[in-house]
Amino acid sequence: MLEMRGVDAFYGDSQVLFDMNLAVSSGEVVTLLGRNGMGKTTTVRTIMGIVRTRSGTITLNGTRIDQLPSHAIARAGIGLVPEGRQIFPNLSVRENLIATARVPRHGVPAWTFERVIELFPALGARLASAGNQLSGGEQQMLAIGRALLTNPQLMILDEATEGLAPLVRREIWACLSSLKEARQAVLVIDKNLEMLIGLADLHHIVEKGSVVWKGTSAELRADRSLQLRYLGV
Amino acid sequence: MRSQLTPAHAVSALLISLCAAVPYLASALDEPFYVIVFARIMVWAIAAISLNLIMGFGGMISFGHAVYLGIGGYAVGILAFHDITSAWIQLPVAMGLCAVVALVFGVICLRTRGIYFIMITLALAQMVFFLSVSAERYGSDDGLNILWRSEFGSGIIDLEDGAVMYYTIFAALLGCLLLQWRIVVSRFGMVLRASQSNDTRVQAVGIPTYRYRLAAFVIAGVMCGLAGFLQANLERFVSPDMMNWHRSGELILMTVLGGTATLFGPLVGAVVFLLLSEILSTITIHWHLVFGPFLILVVLFARGGVMGLLGSRAARD
Numbered sequence: 001m002l003e004m005r006g007v008d009a010f011y012g013d014s015q016v017l018f019d020m021n022l023a024v025s026s027g028e029v030v031t032l033l034g035r036n037g038m039g040k041t042t043t044v045r046t047i048m049g050i051v052r053t054r055s056g057t058i059t060l061n062g063t064r065i066d067q068l069p070s071h072a073i074a075r076a077g078i079g080l081v082p083e084g085r086q087i088f089p090n091l092s093v094r095e096n097l098i099a100t101a102r103v104p105r106h107g108v109p110a111w112t113f114e115r116v117i118e119l120f121p122a123l124g125a126r127l128a129s130a131g132n133q134l135s136g137g138e139q140q141m142l143a144i145g146r147a148l149l150t151n152p153q154l155m156i157l158d159e160a161t162e163g164l165a166p167l168v169r170r171e172i173w174a175c176l177s178s179l180k181e182a183r184q185a186v187l188v189i190d191k192n193l194e195m196l197i198g199l200a201d202l203h204h205i206v207e208k209g210s211v212v213w214k215g216t217s218a219e220l221r222a223d224r225s226l227q228l229r230y231l232g233v
Numbered sequence: 234m235r236s237q238l239t240p241a242h243a244v245s246a247l248l249i250s251l252c253a254a255v256p257y258l259a260s261a262l263d264e265p266f267y268v269i270v271f272a273r274i275m276v277w278a279i280a281a282i283s284l285n286l287i288m289g290f291g292g293m294i295s296f297g298h299a300v301y302l303g304i305g306g307y308a309v310g311i312l313a314f315h316d317i318t319s320a321w322i323q324l325p326v327a328m329g330l331c332a333v334v335a336l337v338f339g340v341i342c343l344r345t346r347g348i349y350f351i352m353i354t355l356a357l358a359q360m361v362f363f364l365s366v367s368a369e370r371y372g373s374d375d376g377l378n379i380l381w382r383s384e385f386g387s388g389i390i391d392l393e394d395g396a397v398m399y400y401t402i403f404a405a406l407l408g409c410l411l412l413q414w415r416i417v418v419s420r421f422g423m424v425l426r427a428s429q430s431n432d433t434r435v436q437a438v439g440i441p442t443y444r445y446r447l448a449a450f451v452i453a454g455v456m457c458g459l460a461g462f463l464q465a466n467l468e469r470f471v472s473p474d475m476m477n478w479h480r481s482g483e484l485i486l487m488t489v490l491g492g493t494a495t496l497f498g499p500l501v502g503a504v505v506f507l508l509l510s511e512i513l514s515t516i517t518i519h520w521h522l523v524f525g526p527f528l529i530l531v532v533l534f535a536r537g538g539v540m541g542l543l544g545s546r547a548a549r550d
Contacts, residue, residue, distance in 0.1 A: 072441075095423045
């Protein structure tokens with residue numbers, strides 16, 4: 001589905017991604033792991049066209065997307081839940097959800113407004129509230145709901161549980177599990193290794209802007225020295 | 234969606250009722266002067282509403298918005314000068330010209346942001362301003378008198394009748410308020426507002442915001458062109474001063490004073506701005522010395538403008 005091959009990306013003159021390789025297949029949950037500042041969010045920003053590649057290719061279902069503008073990449077089928085939520089504070093919850101909603105060109109939309117509210121009943125109770133009146137957890141649910149309503153082929157969640165109360169975190173993890181059950185392809189960045197190992201099919205460890213290790217949950221769980229060296233856990 | 238009544242709602246309803254009743258009140262008080270004052274206020278309110286659409290809801294601070302007032306006005310003036318007085322020609326020409334100019338300006342301006350956007354809108358508007366100054370045939374600096382108001386060719390809308398002129402402006406104001414509300418609550422308006430708060434994010438969820446912003450820029454230009462058409466008819470006069478950068482600044486002040494990103498803010502701002510300047514100017518010729526600090530106080534202490542003070546919730550009141 002999504003494939004990054006030999007991608008180099010820069011912030012100004014500083015190179016931040018070095019020969020980055022990454023693949024997410026249909027129906028798979030894949031993680032990007034690594035310490036802070038290693039290039040995980042930059043990888044996501046590069047996939048979304050916010051940071052431009054200088055070499056290498058990014059393809060979605062075999063079609064190159066690395067030269068497309070951001071909105072066209074999203075339209076090609078990638079839904080992003082960005083770090084820090086970044087919901088629209090001046091729009092109500094309902095408006096946040098429907099402003100950017102999209103139905104697939106062919107077939108019935110997998111995600112509808114009603115289904116998102118079913119997934120996050122807390123949002124249903126606050127439809128008229130402005131985005132900036134929500135708690136951190138509600139904002140995160142809104143950001144996920146907003147991305148789901150674009151009916152993406154691939155969902156990317158960047159630090160989806162960061163800074164949330166344990167109870168809300170549990171709700172977000174439950175949401176991710178139900179996405180996996182629904183065979184939704186997901187690329188997820190998070191610091192909770194235990195939960196990620198339980199959830200994901202494949203893991204990538206990012207160190208200094210490139211993938212230094214790739215493997216399954218069982219392989220990652222078994223290798224304590226790897227966890228210690230690259231993840232500090 | 235249930236809406237809670239706020240003082241902002243009451244003030245908005247009061248102002249609309251006042252605008253509707255002014256000809257009767259002025260007649261009862263034997264002060265016909267107030268009819269023309271309120272007609273002017275309503276025309277400026279239409280122009281401010283159009284600016285609010287892009288500035289308040291879209292974050293595009295145009296410092297050249299009065300150019301469309303001038304273009305709308307000159308469309309009436311120049312056509313009347315050539316004995317074309319039919320409103321069915323003048324109005325489409327005024328609005329069509331504004332659409333074309335706004336489209337061209339928008340294509341250029343919307344590639345920039347922040348201070349650059351402000352400066353480019355100012356520069357482009359000043360180009361048109363100097364074009365009108367150099368048009369000697371159409372009065373140059375002195376402007377152009379309009380002998381006959383636009384003719385709709387029916388017995389119902391005769392703009393030569395002062396009351397009809399007034400209520401035509403009033404109807405246009407209501408129409409613009411309604412259109413603004415429809416736009417703001419539509420999906421188009423949601424994208425526009427979302428783009429104001431985080432344009433990159435809107436694009437990252439698949440919306441090509443440039444097109445939305447450009448469309449809003451053109452709609453605002455056309456709406457302001459309508460205000461220009463009405464102003465030219467009301468005053469029977471057009472001059473380059475209509476599109477001077479001072480006028481664009483006044484439009485910004487009215488919108489900020491009333492409350493940006495609120496539906497009735499521009500109307501409230503136009504009423505406060507024009508009435509206050511009218512009243513203060515009768516007291517002293519140095520009225521700017523009072524008016525200036527007042528505006529500074531509003532900006533400093535009432536960030537949501539008058540509507541903010543009255544408890545308005547942006548985009549809904």
